[in-house]
Amino acid sequence: MNEVLIKLENANKTINGKRLFSNISLELKKGDVYYLIGKSGTGKSTFLKALVGLVEFSSGEISYFSSLNNNLSIPEVRSRIHYLGQFIPAQDLKVLDYIQSIFNLDVYKEKTFDISRLEQYLDRFQINKDICNKNLNLLSGGELQVIRIIRSFLLEPMALLLDEVSTGMDADLKSKLEKILLEKANEGLSLVSVSHDIEHLKRLGGKELCFNL
C-alpha cells in the first residue's frame, strides 16, 4: 500500500464571510499527481497554502503521514511537503547563499549541501554555473523559479505543491521543468499544481481537482 502523505476531509474556507471553497477532500499518496482547475478567486492558491498550514482552513480535518506512529511537527511536515508559492523573495543575496542557507534550518540538520548536485541540476536546466554568484534580485522571474525548484530538489521532499511555478519561464525552460517533474513523479514524488497555463498542467497529467463549486 502506498503511503498517505496528506489526508484532508471536508475542507472549507471562507474569508470575511465570502466562501472560497467547500467540502474538498483529498488523499495525497506517494507518487500521486494532481492539478487544480477553477476560475480565479476560487481559492486554489489559498488551498495549497492551507495544505501545509501556511493559511488555516475554516473547517475540515487534516492529517499528515498517518502511517507514522509519531506526530510530526508542522516544520517537519513542511520539510517533506514543499509549497513553492508565488512570493518572490527578491533579496540582496547571492544565489549560492540562498540555496546553502536553507540547510541551516533545524529540520534539515541531517542533510548536507552538495555543490556537485546543484551543478547537475543547473546542467539539466542548461543554466550556466555562474548564476551561483549572481544576486537574487538580478535574476529573471523564470530563473528565480528554477533556482527555488532546484533548492527544493536538493532537499529531497516527498511532495511539491506548485503554485504558478512556470510563471516567467519561456517555452524551453518550461519543457525542461516538466520533463524533470515527470521523471521525479515516476520515482515517487507527489505533485499538486495550480497554474493558469492549462497546457502546462495537461503535460504534467494526473488527476483533476475541480474548484468550480
Place this chain on the structure above:
Amino acid sequence: MNVGPEQILFSCLLVFITIGLSFLIGLNLEKKLFIAQIRSIVQLILLGYALLWFFKFNHPLTFFALFLFMILVATHTVSSRVRKKFKGLGWISFHSLFLPALITGLYTFFYAIPQTPWYDVNKTIPLFGMIIGNSLTGISLSLDSFINAFSQRKNEIEDLLAMGATRMESVKSLIKNSLNIGMTPILNTMNVVGLVSIPGMMTGQILAGMEPFEAAKYQISIMLIICFVIFLSSMGALIMATLRFFDVNHRFKSELLTDE
C-alpha cells in the same frame, strides 16, 4: 550658570527657528515640535515641585505608584512611536517596559547601587527615570523597525516558513537587525562618553563637591545598567511581537497588520 526667564526665551527662540524651517521646507513637523516644546517646559517645571512633594512620602507605596505612572506614560509613547499599528501593540509595549525595568531596578537598588532603605524615593525615582526612558527609546526603535520589516519582507518570511523554518528561525535575521538598531544609541553613548558627551549628573555631582572618582563610579554603574535594560526590554518586545504575529503552527498572521 545663570538661567533666568529671559534666557529660557532665548532657548525657545531656537525651537521657533526649527518650526519656521520645518514650515518652509514642508516637513509637517511644526505641530509636533510645538507640542513637544510646551510639554517639556511644563513637565520639567512641574516635575521639580512634584518631586519635592513626593520625597516627603518616602514609602514603598510611593515608589511603586511613581514607577507605575512612569511605565504607563512610557507605554503610551512606545505605542504611538511604532508607525505600523496592530492589535496587541499596547500590551507588548507595557510588558516589555514593566518587567525588565522592575527586575533591573530592584537589582540596582539592592546590589549595584544599594539604597537605604531600598525604595529611597529621592534616589530610586530618578534612576528609574533613566532606566525607563532608555528602554523606551530602545523598544520603540527596535519594535518599529521589526514591524516595518515584517510588511516589507513578508515574502521572504513565508518562503522560509514554507521550507520548514520555525517561526523563530523565519525572523532570526530581522530580530538581529532590529536589535542592532535599538542598541545603536547606547553603544554610541558608551563609546564616546567622557570624550564627546559629558553626563550631566556626573558634572553636577562634581560641581557639588563629590570626588571625581566617586562620581565616575556612579556614572559607570548607570551606563552598564542602562545597556542591560535596553537589551532586555528590546529583546522582550521583539520576542513578544514574534509570538503575536505567528501562531503555534508557525503560521504568519499577516492579517494583523493594519494599514493606517
